[in-house]
Amino acid sequence: MIHVVATVELHPGTREKYLAEFAQVVPHVRAETGCIEYGAAVDVASSLRAQPPLRPDVVTIVEKWSDVPALDAHSVAPHMLAYRERIKSLVVRATVHVLAPVAEG
Numbered sequence: 888m889i890h891v892v893a894t895v896e897l898h899p900g901t902r903e904k905y906l907a908e909f910a911q912v913v914p915h916v917r918a919e920t921g922c923i924e925y926g927a928a929v930d931v932a933s934s935l936r937a938q939p940p941l942r943p944d945v946v947t948i949v950e951k952w953s954d955v956p957a958l959d960a961h962s963v964a965p966h967m968l969a970y971r972e973r974i975k976s977l978v979v980r981a982t983v984h985v986l987a988p989v990a991e992g
Contacts, residue, residue: 888923889958890986891950899944901977902929906946908974915966921957925950944979958985 897905909927916925927948930941952958961967 888988889952889955890988891948891952891958891983892986893948893950893981893983895946895948895981896942896979897944897946897977898979902944902946905974905977908970908977909946909948912966912970915964916961919957919961919964921953922961923951923953955985 895905906927913925916922925948927946929946930943932938932941950958952961
């Protein structure tokens with residue numbers, strides 16, 4: 888299994904429009920072979936001292952995939968290509984971290 892954390896930085900004031908587009912692609916992604924988890928998250932205030940300032944123009948996508956080939960197939964799926972085209976004017980920058988869990992013990 889792999890984890891993916893994608894940080895999507897948006898143009899100011901476009902987060903709700905981005906989230907609406909994201910919501911439309913979620914069912915298609917969750918139906919993909921190898922998708923274990925796929926969802927959006929936004930910053931929330933807490934009392935944790937290490938937390939940086941909230942980012943009103945950022946969406947974090949949290950994903951779990953069975954393996955890298957499943958993630959690779961996801962990246963070129965027709966619904967993802969169409970989604971990227973629809974959101975490209977909203978996005979300033981996106982970064983993706985692909986992570987492997989560390990065995991405990």
